Amino acid sequence: MIREDLRGRMRSLARAGREASRAMARAGGARKDAVLFEAARLLDERRKNIMEANDRDLSAARDAGMDSAKLDRLALTPAVIDSMIAACREVAGQDDPVGAIESMTKRPNGLMVGRMRVPLGVVCMIYESRPNVTIDAAILCLKAGNAVILRGGSEAFHSNQALGKVLRDALVSQGLPADVAQVLNTTEREAVSHLLKLDDYIDVVIPRGGEGLIRAVVEQATMPVLKHYKGVCHLYVDAGADLDQALHIAMNGKCQRPGVCNALECLLVHESVARSFLPRVAEGLGAAGVEFRACPASLPLLGSGAREAAPEDWGHEFHALVLAVRVVSDMDAALAHIAAYGSNHTEAICTRDHARAMRFLREADASMIAVNASTRFNDGGQLGLGAEIGISTSKLHAYGPMGARELTSTKFVVLGEGQVRN
Amino acid sequence: MIREDLRGRMRSLARAGREASRAMARAGGARKDAVLFEAARLLDERRKNIMEANDRDLSAARDAGMDSAKLDRLALTPAVIDSMIAACREVAGQDDPVGAIESMTKRPNGLMVGRMRVPLGVVCMIYESRPNVTIDAAILCLKAGNAVILRGGSEAFHSNQALGKVLRDALVSQGLPADVAQVLNTTEREAVSHLLKLDDYIDVVIPRGGEGLIRAVVEQATMPVLKHYKGVCHLYVDAGADLDQALHIAMNGKCQRPGVCNALECLLVHESVARSFLPRVAEGLGAAGVEFRACPASLPLLGSGAREAAPEDWGHEFHALVLAVRVVSDMDAALAHIAAYGSNHTEAICTRDHARAMRFLREADASMIAVNASTRFNDGGQLGLGAEIGISTSKLHAYGPMGARELTSTKFVVLGEGQVRN
Numbered sequence: 001m002i003r004e005d006l007r008g009r010m011r012s013l014a015r016a017g018r019e020a021s022r023a024m025a026r027a028g029g030a031r032k033d034a035v036l037f038e039a040a041r042l043l044d045e046r047r048k049n050i051m052e053a054n055d056r057d058l059s060a061a062r063d064a065g066m067d068s069a070k071l072d073r074l075a076l077t078p079a080v081i082d083s084m085i086a087a088c089r090e091v092a093g094q095d096d097p098v099g100a101i102e103s104m105t106k107r108p109n110g111l112m113v114g115r116m117r118v119p120l121g122v123v124c125m126i127y128e129s130r131p132n133v134t135i136d137a138a139i140l141c142l143k144a145g146n147a148v149i150l151r152g153g154s155e156a157f158h159s160n161q162a163l164g165k166v167l168r169d170a171l172v173s174q175g176l177p178a179d180v181a182q183v184l185n186t187t188e189r190e191a192v193s194h195l196l197k198l199d200d201y202i203d204v205v206i207p208r209g210g211e212g213l214i215r216a217v218v219e220q221a222t223m224p225v226l227k228h229y230k231g232v233c234h235l236y237v238d239a240g241a242d243l244d245q246a247l248h249i250a251m252n253g254k255c256q257r258p259g260v261c262n263a264l265e266c267l268l269v270h271e272s273v274a275r276s277f278l279p280r281v282a283e284g285l286g287a288a289g290v291e292f293r294a295c296p297a298s299l300p301l302l303g304s305g306a307r308e309a310a311p312e313d314w315g316h317e318f319h320a321l322v323l324a325v326r327v328v329s330d331m332d333a334a335l336a337h338i339a340a341y342g343s344n345h346t347e348a349i350c351t352r353d354h355a356r357a358m359r360f361l362r363e364a365d366a367s368m369i370a371v372n373a374s375t376r377f378n379d380g381g382q383l384g385l386g387a388e389i390g391i392s393t394s395k396l397h398a399y400g401p402m403g404a405r406e407l408t409s410t411k412f413v414v415l416g417e418g419q420v421r422n
Numbered sequence: 423m424i425r426e427d428l429r430g431r432m433r434s435l436a437r438a439g440r441e442a443s444r445a446m447a448r449a450g451g452a453r454k455d456a457v458l459f460e461a462a463r464l465l466d467e468r469r470k471n472i473m474e475a476n477d478r479d480l481s482a483a484r485d486a487g488m489d490s491a492k493l494d495r496l497a498l499t500p501a502v503i504d505s506m507i508a509a510c511r512e513v514a515g516q517d518d519p520v521g522a523i524e525s526m527t528k529r530p531n532g533l534m535v536g537r538m539r540v541p542l543g544v545v546c547m548i549y550e551s552r553p554n555v556t557i558d559a560a561i562l563c564l565k566a567g568n569a570v571i572l573r574g575g576s577e578a579f580h581s582n583q584a585l586g587k588v589l590r591d592a593l594v595s596q597g598l599p600a601d602v603a604q605v606l607n608t609t610e611r612e613a614v615s616h617l618l619k620l621d622d623y624i625d626v627v628i629p630r631g632g633e634g635l636i637r638a639v640v641e642q643a644t645m646p647v648l649k650h651y652k653g654v655c656h657l658y659v660d661a662g663a664d665l666d667q668a669l670h671i672a673m674n675g676k677c678q679r680p681g682v683c684n685a686l687e688c689l690l691v692h693e694s695v696a697r698s699f700l701p702r703v704a705e706g707l708g709a710a711g712v713e714f715r716a717c718p719a720s721l722p723l724l725g726s727g728a729r730e731a732a733p734e735d736w737g738h739e740f741h742a743l744v745l746a747v748r749v750v751s752d753m754d755a756a757l758a759h760i761a762a763y764g765s766n767h768t769e770a771i772c773t774r775d776h777a778r779a780m781r782f783l784r785e786a787d788a789s790m791i792a793v794n795a796s797t798r799f800n801d802g803g804q805l806g807l808g809a810e811i812g813i814s815t816s817k818l819h820a821y822g823p824m825g826a827r828e829l830t831s832t833k834f835v836v837l838g839e840g841q842v843r844n
Contacts, residue, residue, distance in 0.1 A: 022761065022787075025785075025787075026784070026785060099784060105806060107804070107805075107806060111795055111799065113805050113806060116783065116784075116791075118787075118817070118821075120817050120818070121817065199640065203816070203817055203818065204818055218621065218644050219644055222640050222641055224646050224647070224816070224818040224819070225646070226818075242840070245840040248840060248842055249840065249842060251842075252842035252843055253842075256842075256843060339444065357837075361538065361835050362448070362521060362538075363447075363448060365444075365447070365540075365833075366833065367833055367834060368833065368834040368835075368836060369538075369833060369834070369835050369836065370836040370838060371835075371836065371837050371838060372837070372838040372839055372840055372841075373533055373836050373837070373838025373839075373840070373841045373842070374838075374841065374842040374843050376842070376843040377533065377836055377838075377841070377843060378834070382529070382843065383529075383535050383834055383836075384527060384529060384535060394625070394646070395540070395542050395543065395625055395831035396542070396625065396626055396646040396648075396818065396819045396831070397646075397818045397819040399540075399831045399832060399833050399834075400833060400834045401834075409817035409818070409821045410821060411787075411788065411789055411790065411791060411821050411822060412789060412790040412791070412800070412805055412822045412823075413783050413790075413791050413793075414790060414791065414792040414793065414795050414799055414805075415779075415793050415794070415795070416792060416793060416794040416795025416796075416799075417794055417795075418664070418667040418670060418671065418794055418795070419794075419795045419796065419799070420670055420671060420673075420674035420675075420678075420795070420796040420798070421674060421678060421796050421798040421799060421804065
């Protein structure tokens with residue numbers, strides 16, 4: 001009986017999202033931006049209220065023995081609130097993706113045919129501890145003219161309710177339905193299972209979190225899933241590469257922010273440069289605290305910070321100052337290693353050879369391929385998309401960083417003067 | 423034990439598809455086109471063999487009591503073989519979508535950033551009786567650089583095996599792996615259930631057939647599904663519309679080919695033109711054999727060929743010379759009807775008013791919106807895409823007709839000169 005109720009509640013909620021999405025799809029860019037500016041204003045005005053809600057979550061989490069790294073991610077500090085406010089304003093400043101008509105062409109019968117950008121409809125976000133995702137993800141959905149259903153971690157329940165109220169009040173202030181943004185007001189796990197079957201009302205689900213969460217969503221969802229599993233990024237240093245440049249790129253990839261998905265996890269080095277390059281890697285990255293997991297050929301060249309790689313070190317996302325290193329006989333071997341162990345996230349080559357640069361661009365299979373640049377550039381802001389909702393590592397719909405444009409689709413528009421088909 | 427075997431066999435097959443997809447992704451346009459021309463040549467050379475295989479299927483189907491419409495769809499007549507040959511040559515003549523780089527832009531740090539079109543990888547097609555889909559769908563997948571796994575109806579088993587052999591021999595003749603095209607050599611139903619869980623190897627599944635088939639695929643698949651449920655297409659005749667034009671468009675939509683998904687199913691007429699327009703509809707479409715399912719306001723205007731619409735006639739795909747007709751008080755009511763009963767396939771308006779034309783374009787939610795043109799134009803060939811693999815009525819990845827380009831994705835390519843992230 002209770003289960004049936006929960007299913008019914010989720011169905012009502014999803015249907016309300018679908019209804020509200022129609023009004024949102026019709027809202028002009030100026031009105032959507034006004035919602036975002038109002039959300040920014042309310043976030044500022046309600047700092048105290050938001051931090052109180054967050055304190056309730058934090059103290060419950062502390063009582064439950066949450067570790068300090070997780071508590072850190074859960075905390076809505078003044079700086080995190082500032083960053084949410086800045087995100088609202090930044091997204092408001094972007095062009096409205098909706099309604100643009102791309103490349104109107106004329107068919108032989110005089111029909112004008114183009115593609116008009118339209119919202120996806122209803123986006124469901126399922127995410128883990130960071131409550132700021134509630135704002136950062138929702139505002140991109142809204143900018144793209146979608147309704148959004150948000151389900152954060154149960155440990156952030158009160159924080160997410162407070163942030164959801166900001167979004168709803170901002171929508172209503174501009175004459176839009178509050179249900180354009182809905183934060184689930186239950187922490188029951190089964191609520192998600194019910195939502196994931198409602199493909200009549202929900203167009204896409206975007207999970208953000210660990211592999212377990214994403215896998216569970218993929219297995220249950222009957223609607224499309226935009227997912228980002230992990231980033232196992234490689235840098236291949238080619239024969240004849242500029243080794244100063246290669247060192248600079250390897251250092252940036254591994255050390256600048258080792259915990260993120262576009263950080264470098266594995267260095268592949270052509271055998272002809274291994275002897276000259278790897279001792280410099282050992283010195284430069286070693287001084288920054290990097291440990292190495294080395295193949296037998298690279299091990300003697302990497303000094304005391306290295307130990308032999310175990311099989312599971314290939315294809316591993318270390319999320320730390322650890323780098324796998326392998327000497328390869330040629331580019332075929334480098335590409336084969338990437339095909340076997342890469343995660344379709346980011347792959348980079350350092351080379352002076354034009355033909356090999358072009359071949360690597362074509363053949364390495366990842367959402368971003370870099371020639372003579374750091375893997376760390378795989379990011380919506382760095383690539384010119386503005387804020388992002390995640391990085392898709394599967395190829396359907398979006399591959400790579402997803403900004404507001406990736407939360408839209410296109411429909412065909414046909415302008416005629418009475419044409420019919422023969 | 424046997425079940426385990428089937429699962430293992432499907433896993434091996436899907437993995438072989440993934441392996442083969444790598445070689446196919448690297449194949450240049452000229453080589454892919456040579457495969458298609460060779461397939462055309464083999465189809466012609468093996469007509470006798472193909473028709474013999476088809477005869478085995480046809481006689482088994484006859485013995486099983488299959489009705490004549492289905493037998494018709496199952497038959498590989500010389501004309502159907504001609505059309506498959508023509509399709510191979512037509513698709514070979516299209517531009518190669520793979521490898522093109524769209525809009526390379528320069529970032530402030532000098533990085534050049536573009537999007538390169540890449541194959542999806544492995545496409546799985548699941549379809550019902552027409553065996554020509556084996557060729558028509560596969561060649562689009564191959565053109566786009568993908569490997570394809572084909573599972574047709576069990577009633578077309580021998581036909582599909584013969585056509586699959588054509589594809590494999592054509593691939594091998596150009597030095598490509600046969601496993602780029604695999605036709606399942608089992609009719610066990612569970613084989614599909616196993617395939618639909620292999621998202622490590624299969625990037626997308628495209629079901630073609632009845633709603634039951636599509637629903638079953640959507641429920642089981644852990645990879646994205648590109649689907650086309652049904653086409654419930656409306657034409658709204660606005661106040662002040664050119665009624666000659668409206669009649670012409672309605673006639674074409676309903677009568678030219680009533681069994682297809684872009685045929686007209688429901689006519690919405692503004693009340694101010696109902697009295698002058700509907701008797702002409704009754705006369706013109708009535709003479710072509712159309713029956714009407716009419717709302718109370720339109721019933722007296724449609725003559726003896728009309729009966730009152732039942733609730734289930736709204737949103738119904740008649741697939742026959744039957745047309746639902748409803749008088750509406752204004753465009754809001756027309757758009758509300760479409761929102762309630764449309765299928766996101768095709769919607770049309772006939773109007774002289776620019777503002778209402780533009781509003782209809784924006785607000786009607788379908789993969790193609792036509793102003794003063796027939797719904798029948800929602801077709802890859804008519805819209806300039808070339809051959810199509812289906813018409814997507816969901817918005818993720820593709821919305822509307824799907825040609826070779828819709829069987830690709832884009833990855834980011836970044837060309838640097840040693841840039842790193844600050």
